[in-house]
Structures are given as C-alpha cells and as structure tokens.
Amino acid sequence: MDLKQYQDVWVFIDCFQGHPKDVGYELLGQGRLLAEALKQKCCAVIIGENVDEAIKGATEYGADIIYVVRGEEYANYSADAYGHAFLELCEKYHPNTILIGATANGRDLGSKLAIRLKTGLTADCTALSVEEDTGNVVWERPAFGGNLYARILCSETRPQMGTVRPGAFKKPQKCQNKLSVMIREDIRTKQEDILTKVIDFIKAKDESGIKLEEAEYIVAGGRGLKGAENFTMLKELADLLGGSVGASRAAVDAGWIPQSKQVGQTGKTVTPKVYIACGISGAVQHLAGMTESDTIIAINKDASAPIFEVADYGIVGDVFEMVPAMIKEMRIAKNLEQ
Missing domain, CATH: 3.40.50.620 (HUPs)
Known part of the structure; x- marks a missing residue:
C-alpha cells in the first residue's frame, strides 16, 4: 500500500x-x-x-x-x-x-x-x-x-x-x-x-432538560448520596445553576438514577465549566469522564478520597449539609429565598 x-x-x-x-x-x-x-x-x-x-x-x-x-x-x-x-x-x-x-x-x-x-x-x-x-x-x-x-x-x-x-x-x-x-x-x-427502515423515534422517559454532555454546569452524585431520593437536592442545585445532574457508576448500578446520567469510562465524557462532585470517591473510571472540566469542586467527608487529587476546590464535609447550604446561597443570590 x-x-x-x-x-x-x-x-x-x-x-x-x-x-x-x-x-x-x-x-x-x-x-x-x-x-x-x-x-x-x-x-x-x-x-x-x-x-x-x-x-x-x-x-x-x-x-x-x-x-x-x-x-x-x-x-x-x-x-x-x-x-x-x-x-x-x-x-x-x-x-x-x-x-x-x-x-x-x-x-x-x-x-x-x-x-x-x-x-x-x-x-x-x-x-x-x-x-x-x-x-x-x-x-x-x-x-x-x-x-x-x-x-x-x-x-x-x-x-x-x-x-x-x-x-x-x-x-x-x-x-x-x-x-x-x-x-x-x-x-x-x-x-x-437499505435493509433497515426507521419507523418512528420515541423519546426516552428520562430525556428532559439540558443534555448532560452539553451542560456547562453539572452536579453529580455518587455512593455518598445513599439513595435515589437524595438526588432531588442535586437537581435543585443544578436547576439553579442552569445545568444538569450527573452520577457515578455506583449510583447508576444502585438504580438511583438512569444510566444516561452516568459520567465516566462506561458512561459519558463531559467538559463543563463547573463540575460539582457530591459524595463521589473518585475512582479512575469516573475520573476518565470528567477531568477535563474547567473547574472541579469536590464535596466528600473522606479527606483522603481520590477525587480531591483532581479537584480545584475541595470541601471536606457532609453533602447533606453542604449542598442545602449551596442551594440556600444560590436562592438568595437569585432573590428566590422567602
């Protein structure tokens, strides 16, 4: 050749x-x-x-x-x-x-x-x-x-x-x-x-809001969220930021959030302006999908979690205290707090 x-x-x-x-x-x-x-x-x-x-x-x-x-x-x-x-x-x-x-x-x-x-x-x-x-x-x-x-x-x-x-x-x-x-x-x-024909397109049930891969702000949750119901606060914060919710594989495998929201090697690769990792330890498979984000903010109560090695800003604390506090400050900034 x-x-x-x-x-x-x-x-x-x-x-x-x-x-x-x-x-x-x-x-x-x-x-x-x-x-x-x-x-x-x-x-x-x-x-x-x-x-x-x-x-x-x-x-x-x-x-x-x-x-x-x-x-x-x-x-x-x-x-x-x-x-x-x-x-x-x-x-x-x-x-x-x-x-x-x-x-x-x-x-x-x-x-x-x-x-x-x-x-x-x-x-x-x-x-x-x-x-x-x-x-x-x-x-x-x-x-x-x-x-x-x-x-x-x-x-x-x-x-x-x-x-x-x-x-x-x-x-x-x-x-x-x-x-x-x-x-x-x-x-x-x-x-x-042409051996295959497209009959119709059916929108997936979870496809709503800003697409994960197109979001400029992503609030992602991991095993530290402890349950599907706690992703509600992540969505509230993401909505205030004008962004989308993501997740680690552990959260997806637990059935807390759809696979379409997974970030990482077996999920999606994202490059938002701001990536907020909540209760995510930072396994290398997850890092493969988000380390090119402009700014990474990590919240984890384990000070030795690998996520802090790639984070621009790290908060050692409880996500159930930190995220509501962030939501409150955002609502005040947007004059939404009653």
Missing part, C-alpha cells in the same frame, strides 16, 4: 433529522490540529437530506473542504445507506485519517467502514496526536478498566480511523470569514439496498 496517496483528515458530521450533533464540531477542532501537523487539509463529510445547518456549521468551525451527499434516502441514518455513500467517497478521494463521533450511529458507521476498507479502527478515543517522524496518528483510549491509557497506531494501512467520545474535546472557536470548498457528490443508494 502506497501511504502517500492518502491525504487529508476527514471528520464525519453526525446529524439527527438535519440538526448536527456537537461532537462533529468538537472533532473539527481536533481535525484541524491533526491536519496542521500532517500538512494536510481538514475536511467535513456531511450525509443527509436537509443539511444546510450542518454545512453552515462546518464552515464556521473551520473545514477547508466539505463533502456533501444529499438524498431522501439519507433523511435518517442507516448503516446501509450511509456506509455506501461514505465508502464511495473514500474510494474516490483516499483520506488519510477519519474521525467519527462515538455516538450510536458513529460506532455503527465506523465499524462498517473499517471492515470494507480493510483498515484499523480505534474506539472511544479521548486524546489524539501525530508522531512527527512517521506521520502516524496516535490514538489514546482508556484500557484495562481505565487503569491505564493505551496508545494505538495504525502504521500499515490507511485510512487511519477512530471514534471519539462526545465531550472529550471542546468545540473550537468559530472562524471569521471562513471560505470552505464545497464538493457535492451525487451518490444514490437504492431503497432495496
């Missing part, structure tokens, strides 16, 4: 009913850094029916080239249709590197492409870099239960591919007066070749 024929870093912009997911824009920021290190271009790949919003966003977040495939058969994601379109693009343009968000659709698409392109795929990456001497992308991800980080290379085949967890990186600053090259490809997929 002549690796020199493979050029540019591609980022898949995952959309839901025409609305781009933030992870695509997060990856454009990383794609730009990789492309600069490789002296190549950063490109966005958009597949869908109504994709004007995604095209505008890809331009604003710095894509040099935007590959667009439109068609009514792409209105909703399917591995058959999207896989066919993306594969056609790869076989025509030969990308060097492909970044895909580790969403349900992204994981599905990435594995399909890797098999068809006969290349490797590193899943759930949390850090990316480039080896200067080889030009290989270094894909980093938690391994062995989060106790260490693996550095994975794809040195023999191209494209290099990886899925990246939503929230692992922040969205880059928007580019002013950015001009992207638009390449529209007329790739159609026959309806009889």
Whole structure:
C-alpha cells in the first residue's frame, strides 16, 4: 500500500433529522490540529437530506473542504445507506485519517467502514496526536478498566480511523470569514439496498432538560448520596445553576438514577465549566469522564478520597449539609429565598 496517496483528515458530521450533533464540531477542532501537523487539509463529510445547518456549521468551525451527499434516502441514518455513500467517497478521494463521533450511529458507521476498507479502527478515543517522524496518528483510549491509557497506531494501512467520545474535546472557536470548498457528490443508494427502515423515534422517559454532555454546569452524585431520593437536592442545585445532574457508576448500578446520567469510562465524557462532585470517591473510571472540566469542586467527608487529587476546590464535609447550604446561597443570590 502506497501511504502517500492518502491525504487529508476527514471528520464525519453526525446529524439527527438535519440538526448536527456537537461532537462533529468538537472533532473539527481536533481535525484541524491533526491536519496542521500532517500538512494536510481538514475536511467535513456531511450525509443527509436537509443539511444546510450542518454545512453552515462546518464552515464556521473551520473545514477547508466539505463533502456533501444529499438524498431522501439519507433523511435518517442507516448503516446501509450511509456506509455506501461514505465508502464511495473514500474510494474516490483516499483520506488519510477519519474521525467519527462515538455516538450510536458513529460506532455503527465506523465499524462498517473499517471492515470494507480493510483498515484499523480505534474506539472511544479521548486524546489524539501525530508522531512527527512517521506521520502516524496516535490514538489514546482508556484500557484495562481505565487503569491505564493505551496508545494505538495504525502504521500499515490507511485510512487511519477512530471514534471519539462526545465531550472529550471542546468545540473550537468559530472562524471569521471562513471560505470552505464545497464538493457535492451525487451518490444514490437504492431503497432495496437499505435493509433497515426507521419507523418512528420515541423519546426516552428520562430525556428532559439540558443534555448532560452539553451542560456547562453539572452536579453529580455518587455512593455518598445513599439513595435515589437524595438526588432531588442535586437537581435543585443544578436547576439553579442552569445545568444538569450527573452520577457515578455506583449510583447508576444502585438504580438511583438512569444510566444516561452516568459520567465516566462506561458512561459519558463531559467538559463543563463547573463540575460539582457530591459524595463521589473518585475512582479512575469516573475520573476518565470528567477531568477535563474547567473547574472541579469536590464535596466528600473522606479527606483522603481520590477525587480531591483532581479537584480545584475541595470541601471536606457532609453533602447533606453542604449542598442545602449551596442551594440556600444560590436562592438568595437569585432573590428566590422567602
């Protein structure tokens, strides 16, 4: 394989009913850094029916080239249709590197492409870099239960591919007066070749308020909350902050809060402005999902809890005293206290 024929870093912009997911824009920021290190271009790949919003966003977040495939058969994601379109693009343009968000659709698409392109795929990456001497992308991800980080290379085949967890990186600053090259490809997929059909979307019962991975303020609870009923005070504090409630795996496994609220290696990766950890000891698996937060505030009665090692501010105390006190002060600040 002549690796020199493979050029540019591609980022898949995952959309839901025409609305781009933030992870695509997060990856454009990383794609730009990789492309600069490789002296190549950063490109966005958009597949869908109504994709004007995604095209505008890809331009604003710095894509040099935007590959667009439109068609009514792409209105909703399917591995058959999207896989066919993306594969056609790869076989025509030969990308060097492909970044895909580790969403349900992204994981599905990435594995399909890797098999068809006969290349490797590193899943759930949390850090990316480039080896200067080889030009290989270094894909980093938690391994062995989060106790260490693996550095994975794809040195023999191209494209290099990886899925990246939503929230692992922040969205880059928007580019002013950015001009992207638009390449529209007329790739159609026959309806009889699409083996799965989307009938309807049913909103999950716990999906309300601000999404955890998009929240700027997160109040998270762990085993120290002692029961599901005590997450009510965390929600009150989160609401006052304009944020969302999160949880450790211990709280989820205990059935106190839905799995969709779990932060950590087997949950979601978040990067809020403020992360308040209440009664969370700080197991390495949990830390893997929140250490990139701008400010971490830890409340735990155990002064030796590992969470204090990553916290910017630590409160050694009882969460059942500290959180109500914080709520009271917030309500006073907002002139809500009666």
